Amino acid sequence: MNTKEYIEKAEETLLHTYNRYPVVFEKGEGVYLYDTDGNKYLDFASGIGVMGLGYGNKEYTDALKDQAVKLLHTSNLFYSDVTASAAMRVTRASGMDRVFFTNSGTEAVEGAIKAAKKYAYDKDGTTDHEIIAFNSSFHGRSLGALSVTGKESYRAPFEGLIPGIRFADFNDISSVRALVNEKTCAVIVEVVQGEGGIHKASREFMEGLEALRREHGLLLVFDEIQCGMGRTGKMFAYQHYNVKPDIVTMAKALGCGVPVGCFALTEDVAAHSLVPGDHGSTYGGNPFVLRAVDKVLEIMEREDVPGHAHEAAQYLTGELDKLKNKYNFIEEIRGLGLMAGIKLSDTLKAGDIVNDARDEGLIIITAEENVLRLLPPLIIQKEDVDKAVSVLDKVFSLK
Numbered sequence: 581m582n583t584k585e586y587i588e589k590a591e592e593t594l595l596h597t598y599n600r601y602p603v604v605f606e607k608g609e610g611v612y613l614y615d616t617d618g619n620k621y622l623d624f625a626s627g628i629g630v631m632g633l634g635y636g637n638k639e640y641t642d643a644l645k646d647q648a649v650k651l652l653h654t655s656n657l658f659y660s661d662v663t664a665s666a667a668m669r670v671t672r673a674s675g676m677d678r679v680f681f682t683n684s685g686t687e688a689v690e691g692a693i694k695a696a697k698k699y700a701y702d703k704d705g706t707t708d709h710e711i712i713a714f715n716s717s718f719h720g721r722s723l724g725a726l727s728v729t730g731k732e733s734y735r736a737p738f739e740g741l742i743p744g745i746r747f748a749d750f751n752d753i754s755s756v757r758a759l760v761n762e763k764t765c766a767v768i769v770e771v772v773q774g775e776g777g778i779h780k781a782s783r784e785f786m787e788g789l790e791a792l793r794r795e796h797g798l799l800l801v802f803d804e805i806q807c808g809m810g811r812t813g814k815m816f817a818y819q820h821y822n823v824k825p826d827i828v829t830m831a832k833a834l835g836c837g838v839p840v841g842c843f844a845l846t847e848d849v850a851a852h853s854l855v856p857g858d859h860g861s862t863y864g865g866n867p868f869v870l871r872a873v874d875k876v877l878e879i880m881e882r883e884d885v886p887g888h889a890h891e892a893a894q895y896l897t898g899e900l901d902k903l904k905n906k907y908n909f910i911e912e913i914r915g916l917g918l919m920a921g922i923k924l925s926d927t928l929k930a931g932d933i934v935n936d937a938r939d940e941g942l943i944i945i946t947a948e949e950n951v952l953r954l955l956p957p958l959i960i961q962k963e964d965v966d967k968a969v970s971v972l973d974k975v976f977s978l979k
């Protein structure tokens with residue numbers, strides 16, 4: 581099949597929930613992707629922030645090959661020899677005490693919501709607790725995760741979602757304070773909003789959340805699915821702020837390509853929330869994906885991948901600032917670490933720039949608010965940044 585036929589066949593059979601770009605990828609290597617026509621692309625999207633270690637890391641791939649032959653799955657009715665090691669790495673890296681593995685980010689959020697609700701239920705025996713979430717947030721597409729997602733158009737057709745969700749404005753602590761009452765059990769927040777336009781939490785906002793937690797005993801749930809796992813220059817974005825969550829969700833780069841997520845909790849929340857019978861998953865954290873998690877964290881720690889991401893990000897941000905000075909349709913460079921947003925004025929469409937960049941061999945994606953979103957693999961080098969920036973420069977110069 582040629583590229584056109586691949587696309588036609590796929591569109592005949594797949595449920596049409598995505599408007600896909602007309603590219604058929606076949607192979608990845610390092611920071612590059614290759615399509616079925618033999619074109620090579622520098623990948624500054626990494627599968628929406630999943631491929632933190634890039635494509636084809638040998639040590640990672642060898643571990644998966646070995647595990648594929650040894651043991652793929654056992655179910656959670658049994659232990660497997662890789663489970664404890666992966667779990668210990670996750671708790672150590674996050675500063676949490678216990679972890680539940682899921683198959684996706686959405687499911688990590690589901691579990692976090694259930695844990696927060698159960699914790700509150702265990703305390704007072706009532707079920708009408710409230711959770712504060714944020715406008716412009718994104719937490720996933722299942723009915724529970726959708727309930728806390730701050731985009732009206734995503735929720736509207738599916739209303740009848742979890743009751744008691746209140747939406748405040750991100751980075752506006754007084755809007756949160758105004759919603760807190762004796763029924764509030766948790767606040768769920770992305771430390772850096774991804775889909776919503778690449779907004780990092782301000783220090784004041786994070787400290788305000790911490791204060792609310794102390795005053796009202798509510799739980800802080802940090803969704804680090806996109807901003808975690810080294811992307812912002814620390815293993816977790818909250819580590820920039822000296823504020824610790826009660827529950828943290830992870831996915832995307834946690835497995836660097838295998839479908840795995842998790843929510844991790846403090847001992848206090850764990851001890852007073854989900855018990856046998858409350859939660860489960862057939863696949864969740866099977867030996868295959870946990871071998872990946874174990875290896876990803878081993879490599880990230882040993883090679884200080886977050887530290888490298890921090891340095892690469894400083895260089896990238898400097899170069900993007902130069903572009904901003906050159907083109908007046910660039911309104912702002914924002915984000916944290918290698919989670920970078922280029923906010924464009926309304927005279928340009930981010931989607932058009934994405935297409936033009938791809939024609940020039942650079943993969944980038946968009947976020948809300950007419951923002952170009954850059955989520956390169958964490959292993960990018962200076963010359964990769966130079967190449968990406970020169971493509972953007974060329975594309976912008978033709979506008």
Ligand SMILES: *Cc1c(COP(=O)(O)O)cnc(C)c1O
Binds near residue numbers: 689718804806807
């Ligand atoms: C991607 C994402 C999710 C959903 O993860 P899936 O693996 O797509 O279910 C949830 N929260 C945030 C912040 C995300 O970026």
